[in-house]
Amino acid sequence: MDLDLGQVRAFVTVAGHLHFGRAAEELSISQQAVSKRVARLESALGVLLFTRGNVELTEAGRRFLEPAREALRAAEAAAGAVHAAGRPLRIDVWGHLYGPARTVAPVIDELPGLSVELGMSRDLPAAAASLLRGDIDAAFGRVHPPLPDGLAHRLVRLEPVDVLAGDGHPLAGASSVRPSDLTGHDLWFPAAVDRLDFIRRFCDEFGVRAASGGANLGVEHLLADLLAEPGRITLFPADAPLPGVPGIRAIPVVDPTPLYAWSLVWPRQSPHPMIPALLRGFAEYGRRHRWLEYDPARDWLPGDPAPTS
Structure with missing residues (x-):
């Protein structure tokens, strides 16, 4: 399946803080936007990644976290290779x-x-x-x-x-x-x-x-x-x-x-x-x-x- 990297980044940031508000501050977007991105990612994957209320990673979220980080690192390296080539x-x-x-x-x-x-x-x-x-x-x-x-x-x-x-x-x-x-x-x-x-x-x-x-x-x-x-x-x-x-x-x-x-x-x-x-x-x-x-x-x-x- 095709993953939306914006949604993946929202998930990884929330996972780092276990808090939607602090994740929103780091990403410089609204908390509502972070929640929507995570919800759309969960819908695409067909699983819940976080418990709601007291924010914790679900078992599926824990399994997804490191591959999600790797995907972001790979995307950043690819972008860097194009835009910063030679500089x-x-x-x-x-x-x-x-x-x-x-x-x-x-x-x-x-x-x-x-x-x-x-x-x-x-x-x-x-x-x-x-x-x-x-x-x-x-x-x-x-x-x-x-x-x-x-x-x-x-x-x-x-x-x-x-x-x-x-x-x-x-x-x-x-x-x-x-x-x-x-x-x-x-x-x-x-x-x-x-x-x-x-x-x-x-x-x-x-x-x-x-x-x-x-x-x-x-x-x-x-x-x-x-x-x-x-x-x-x-x-x-x-x-x-x-x-x-x-x-x-x-x-x-x-x-x-x-x-x-x-x-x-x-x-x-x-x-x-x-x-x-x-x-x-x-x-x-x-x-x-x-x-x-x-x-x-x-x-x-x-x-x-x-x-x-």
Whole structure:
């Protein structure tokens, strides 16, 4: 039988959320339209895919889910082969100390046929300027206002951060720390604080003293600074790999846990034809790995955690 891919995509999105309203938000259509698409797919297949009321997959829905995802991936790869032939998706990343490419890479790996050129931008303003000039098709890093008109973005990951400290630091023996425990300590980062929106907001919120300067020469250089100046600490993504430098401790931050927000940015006008597939890839991978978990009673974010703008 011929499957309507719009109906299949509605089914897969509802299956990811187990909620018709949230699926509608992701697809940027009405909840009624999502319900109609799923109902028409069920009619064509001759089975119910979801229980109604408390939305759960039926046995038939569970069997259909992975083949449905494969069908969408194949369709996206086919479209990409036609429309993006000879022009890879050009993505710049920024925030290099925090390893943005490690979040982009597994998503791209799950998109067969997607050709990508990965580059680097100095910061958000540089990436935004490149997008508006058409030099790149998308950019990935931490987005904070103001974002220039003409660009869209979607939040794709919220990552907890740890405190890094040398063995000689008074906090080095702690199993965890609260942000309030950091008051009076020097939070070090190798760049001017006025360029570091996340660090600046964290320090303002919790009364931590910001200390910064010098050049960003990579993670090993940052860790060497912490060892050379035992009074210094820094914040670092909890899931980012650290080089094997003896004497460095990674300490979880709790009550609340600060979250570093990663977003994809792209031009609103004439986006690369593979942008929708990339966004769906982030959404699917993020659901499986719980990338967008946020509890305001437990976590801290400098600003609105809404996924789109």
